[in-house]
Amino acid sequence: MAEREIVKTSCPRDCYDGCGIAVVKRGGRIARVLGDPDHPVSRGALCGKCAIAYNGVWLDPGARLLHPMRRTGAKGRGRFERIPWDEALAETAGRLKDIAAEHGADSILHTHYTGTCSSIANAFPGRFFARLGATEAEPDSICNNAGHAAWGYVFGDSHTGFDPRTARESSCIVVWGANPSHSAPHAHKHWLKESPARVIAIDPVRHETARDADLHLRLLPGSDAALAFGMCHVARRDGLLDHGYIRDRVLGYDEVEADIQAATPAWTADKTGLAVADIEEAARAYAAGPSLLWLGQGLQRQRTGGNIFRACAMLPAFTGNIGKPGAGFYYLNDGSGIIARKGAAPVRTEPGDGGAAGPRISQMDVPAALNDPGRFRAYMAWNCNPVASNPDQARMRSGLAREDLFTVVVDCFPTDTADYADIVLPAASFLEFDDLTCSYFNLTVGAQAKCAEPMGESLPNQEIFRRLATAMGYEEAFLHRDDASMLDEALAGMGLGIAFDELKEKGWVWGSDEPLVLWAEGVFPTPSGRIEIACPRAEADGHPRTPRAVADPPPRDGRLRLLSPAGKWLMNSSYGNDPRIRELMGEPAVAIHPDDAARLDVADGQRVVLANDAGELAMTAVVSDIVPAGALLADKSRWPRGEGGHNVNLLHIPRKTDMGESTSVHGVEVTVSRSPAIR
Ligand SMILES: Nc1nc2c(c(=O)[nH]1)N[C@H]1C(S)=C(S)[C@@H](COP(=O)(O)OP(=O)(O)OC[C@H]3O[C@@H](n4cnc5c(=O)[nH]c(N)nc54)[C@H](O)[C@@H]3O)O[C@H]1N2
Ligand SMILES: Nc1nc2c(c(=O)[nH]1)N[C@H]1C(S)=C(S)[C@@H](COP(=O)(O)OP(=O)(O)OC[C@H]3O[C@@H](n4cnc5c(=O)[nH]c(N)nc54)[C@H](O)[C@@H]3O)O[C@H]1N2
Ligand code: SF4
Ligand SMILES: [Mo]
Numbered sequence: 001m002a003e004r005e006i007v008k009t010s011c012p013r014d015c016y017d018g019c020g021i022a023v024v025k026r027g028g029r030i031a032r033v034l035g036d037p038d039h040p041v042s043r044g045a046l047c048g049k050c051a052i053a054y055n056g057v058w059l060d061p062g063a064r065l066l067h068p069m070r071r072t073g074a075k076g077r078g079r080f081e082r083i084p085w086d087e088a089l090a091e092t093a094g095r096l097k098d099i100a101a102e103h104g105a106d107s108i109l110h111t112h113y114t115g116t117c118s119s120i121a122n123a124f125p126g127r128f129f130a131r132l133g134a135t136e137a138e139p140d141s142i143c144n145n146a147g148h149a150a151w152g153y154v155f156g157d158s159h160t161g162f163d164p165r166t167a168r169e170s171s172c173i174v175v176w177g178a179n180p181s182h183s184a185p186h187a188h189k190h191w192l193k194e195s196p197a198r199v200i201a202i203d204p205v206r207h208e209t210a211r212d213a214d215l216h217l218r219l220l221p222g223s224d225a226a227l228a229f230g231m232c233h234v235a236r237r238d239g240l241l242d243h244g245y246i247r248d249r250v251l252g253y254d255e256v257e258a259d260i261q262a263a264t265p266a267w268t269a270d271k272t273g274l275a276v277a278d279i280e281e282a283a284r285a286y287a288a289g290p291s292l293l294w295l296g297q298g299l300q301r302q303r304t305g306g307n308i309f310r311a312c313a314m315l316p317a318f319t320g321n322i323g324k325p326g327a328g329f330y331y332l333n334d335g336s337g338i339i340a341r342k343g344a345a346p347v348r349t350e351p352g353d354g355g356a357a358g359p360r361i362s363q364m365d366v367p368a369a370l371n372d373p374g375r376f377r378a379y380m381a382w383n384c385n386p387v388a389s390n391p392d393q394a395r396m397r398s399g400l401a402r403e404d405l406f407t408v409v410v411d412c413f414p415t416d417t418a419d420y421a422d423i424v425l426p427a428a429s430f431l432e433f434d435d436l437t438c439s440y441f442n443l444t445v446g447a448q449a450k451c452a453e454p455m456g457e458s459l460p461n462q463e464i465f466r467r468l469a470t471a472m473g474y475e476e477a478f479l480h481r482d483d484a485s486m487l488d489e490a491l492a493g494m495g496l497g498i499a500f501d502e503l504k505e506k507g508w509v510w511g512s513d514e515p516l517v518l519w520a521e522g523v524f525p526t527p528s529g530r531i532e533i534a535c536p537r538a539e540a541d542g543h544p545r546t547p548r549a550v551a552d553p554p555p556r557d558g559r560l561r562l563l564s565p566a567g568k569w570l571m572n573s574s575y576g577n578d579p580r581i582r583e584l585m586g587e588p589a590v591a592i593h594p595d596d597a598a599r600l601d602v603a604d605g606q607r608v609v610l611a612n613d614a615g616e617l618a619m620t621a622v623v624s625d626i627v628p629a630g631a632l633l634a635d636k637s638r639w640p641r642g643e644g645g646h647n648v649n650l651l652h653i654p655r656k657t658d659m660g661e662s663t664s665v666h667g668v669e670v671t672v673s674r675s676p677a678i679r
Pocket of ligand 4: 014142143144298
């Protein structure tokens with residue numbers, strides 16, 4: 001029997017949970033990847049998708065990218081020859097230098113996001129691009145930038161929410177536009193379902209989170225700002241506002257009071273499609289408190305996502321559900337920053353990279369920009385799979401097909417995006433190098449521990465970009481920092497009194513022994529120091545001074561609103577190549593309300609075609625009242641290959657949100673018709 005060894009590590013996926021992992025090794029090789037039984041979130045279990053994929057494609061040399069490669073076939077065909085690292089790096093550096101010299105470094109575009117969220121692998125390559133002066137696609141504009149922009153105005157900080165451990169003091173938890181049953185399965189299973197607090201879910205979809213909640217408000221997509229005003233109306237009417245808190249800590253109550261007064265339950269019911277009784281019940285339970293308010297990332301992926309976030313911020317601000325045990329608001333937690341401050345007034349520090357950063361564009365502009373030969377001459381995609389996950393899939397492909405666009409893709413797997421690369425660089429997986437992970441919900445810090453040598457010739461992101469810096473002739477020290485010193489420095493910055501080797505032994509630690517009550521001092525990093533419901537900065541930037549009591553108009557001309565949030569089996573597009581996951585997902589399906597199905601003469605199980613200006617896509621209809629009439633539901637981001645080359649992002653017209661130039665993917669509208677077997 002080969003010797004058995006357990007190595008503790010952490011999951012670095014873009015997921016609220018931040019699970020601890022126990023890797024079972026036999027004879028020095030990884031035998032099994034399991035949940036860490038000692039971890040407070042995973043409690044011994046990974047989520048279903050990771051339990052499969054971490055023991056599936058991630059360990060399968062046949063599925064991984066193992067060597068640097070150069071393209072040999074037409075772009076998009078995925079034909080490559082293996083080349084040595086030196087050659088791949090020299091060719092990449094040579095082309096980048098030539099392009100920068102001839103057209104300027106800003107004609108080189110790079111996109112990246114959260115393929116891995118571990119600290120160094122996620123952030124370090126940014127130093128290289130800053131030094132180069134390349135154009136960066138604003139990373140968050142593919143995901144959550146409208147919410148960040150809006151709460152940046154309101155609270156001055158969108159990265160400091162509540163500590164979930166304080167929920168033990170809460171009487172009510174509102175989950176608004178998030179679906180933890182998919183996107184944070186452990187938070188759903190333990191934190192929410194086992195909570196004695198009253199749970200209210202606000203979502204157009206009756207998903208598992210909503211079904212498990214004590215109250216589900218199944219509102220129309222994009223009507224959330226109207227609901228927020230309506231809930232404030234009920235709280236005001238019933239004497240549940242905290243006028244002391246408003247007086248001392250909030251700017252602008254008087255400027256929205258008339259709109260709150262006008263947002264009667266009847267008006268709100270009309271705008272949102274909800275019942276008056278449900279609006280009143282939710283408003284009273286929340287306002288009475290102590291209550292936690294979790295605004296999901298799905299909520300702000302609407303054309304008016306910024307306004308929605310500003311309107312929802314009125315609830316904690318006007319009811320004083322902030323800075324007390326069991327009361328708070330949350331969008332995302334920057335765990336390391338919060339831990340570093342231990343709940344004191346936020347001080348945000350940027351890493352002193354020393355590079356001269358280049359310009360930025362929105363991710364929504366990437367497909368069009370790649371089609372413009374005068375704009376970008378080179379493109380590098382790392383930590384992301386834009387052909388699967390970005391909008392405007394057909395244009396994304398036609399841009400990438402440009403022969404004159406020098407393209408480099410860095411990934412662990414041969415994705416649809418990698419198919420277009422001139423040079424493919426293989427990235428090592430999280431099981432193959434040391435790093436740090438922080439959950440963006442729980443205040444835990446985890447060690448990512450090297451459990452095996454990098455597969456094939458793959459290398460961690462940071463090592464790839466150190467070597468590329470050398471190939472470019474860049475000698476600045478910040479481009480060549482070693483991992484060990486960066487890890488210890490990051491931990492020292494958090495003041496945990498623990499070095500990386502010790503953290504590796506433990507696997508994970510809490511950022512503080514006791515739950516932190518955040519924002520207890522009631523001082524916010526806005527110019528006024530208050531919560532700016534009325535916001536002069538927003539006004540100066542061309543936005544309304546205050547949130548507005550509006551809801552999206554219903555779709556016209558027989559169109560339906562297509563929602564495509566996180567599914568259960570994928571992590572964005574990641575795992576889309578795992579055969580067992582593919583089997584579990586089944587064929588692409590779209591949920592349609594029985595009334596719409598009857599109107600369109602669509603039967604359950606029938607093929608339908610969804611269409612808009614961006615494209616046409618066939619799917620199988622599931623007739624269900626999981627969605628309200630007028631809305632459709634399909635999961636995001638399957639691997640397009642194997643699905644006729646497309647997924648739901650074929651239909652994603654990249655319109656920007658009202659704030660943050662971000663994605664409004666849940667605002668997409670399509671027509672639905674019975675299919676004469678297209679695609
Ligand atoms: N229709 C629709 N589309 C959406 C969304 C939606 O709600 N609806 N959601 C959007 C959201 S929220 C997001 S965040 C984006 C996500 O979009 P992306 O950031 O593009 O995420 P993925 O598609 O998972 O691609 C991540 C890639 O990184 C790779 N990877 C993993 N680890 C490493 C590593 O260590 N190094 C390198 N170099 N690569 C690695 C994975 O193999 C994978 O191919 O998608 C967006 N797309
Ligand atoms: N299994 C799994 N987990 C994931 C991911 C994944 O792809 N798969 N992706 C990860 C990433 S990158 C992210 S950003 C997070 C996202 O996770 P969440 O924050 O949970 O956000 P989404 O899943 O995009 O959408 C959540 C909900 O928003 C709802 N929604 C859409 N429009 C509206 C609206 O107008 N009003 C309201 N009230 N609700 C609306 C959708 O119906 C959906 O149920 O999940 C992460 N976790
Ligand atoms: S993706 Fe999320 S739920 Fe799944 S193992 Fe990783 S941290 Fe846990
Ligand atoms: Mo995301």
